[in-house]
Amino acid sequence: MRKKIALILGAALLASLPVLARTPGARTPAPENAQVYFIWPSDGMTVHHAFWVRMGLRNMGVAPKGTDIANTGHHHLLIDVDLPENMNEPIASDRSHLHFGAGETEARVELPPGRHTLQLVLADKDHIPHDPPVVSKKITVTVK
Incomplete structure (x- = not known):
C-alpha cells in the first residue's frame, strides 16, 4: 500500500512541474x-595550463541535458570562437565548444x-540556445 501511495504522489509531483511545449524548430x-557569467576566471587573468572554470x-x-522544465538549461563553454551564427541549431561539440x-x-x-x-552560452535540453540567447561577456585569459 505504501508503494502505491508513493507512486501516486510521485506521479502527482511530476505532473505539477512545468513542461516546455515547443514546436519543432x-x-x-x-x-x-x-x-550567465564567469565566477572564475575573470577577464584579463593569467592562469596555469589546467585551471578551473566556475560558471x-x-x-x-x-x-x-534532456531535462524539459521551463527556465532551465545547461552550460556550454566556447573557447577561441565566436557565438554560433545560427542560434536555431544545437551548439557544436568539439574542442572549441565544451558541453x-x-x-x-x-x-x-x-x-x-x-x-x-572564453564565453558561456546556456542552452536547452537539446543544446539549442534559448530565445533570447543567454550568453556571457567574452573574456580573455592568458595561459602560462
Missing part, C-alpha cells in the same frame, strides 16, 4: 533578465600557453 524561451547563472536554473550536459557549474579546463577567449 522553435527555440526555448528564456526570461529577459536571465544572465554562474541568475534567474534560471541549471539542469542536465556540460550533466548540469556542471564548474569544470577543469586545459589549454595551451597563450591568449584565449
Whole structure:
C-alpha cells in the first residue's frame, strides 16, 4: 500500500512541474533578465595550463541535458570562437565548444600557453540556445 501511495504522489509531483511545449524548430524561451557569467576566471587573468572554470547563472536554473522544465538549461563553454551564427541549431561539440550536459557549474579546463577567449552560452535540453540567447561577456585569459 505504501508503494502505491508513493507512486501516486510521485506521479502527482511530476505532473505539477512545468513542461516546455515547443514546436519543432522553435527555440526555448528564456526570461529577459536571465544572465550567465564567469565566477572564475575573470577577464584579463593569467592562469596555469589546467585551471578551473566556475560558471554562474541568475534567474534560471541549471539542469542536465534532456531535462524539459521551463527556465532551465545547461552550460556550454566556447573557447577561441565566436557565438554560433545560427542560434536555431544545437551548439557544436568539439574542442572549441565544451558541453556540460550533466548540469556542471564548474569544470577543469586545459589549454595551451597563450591568449584565449572564453564565453558561456546556456542552452536547452537539446543544446539549442534559448530565445533570447543567454550568453556571457567574452573574456580573455592568458595561459602560462
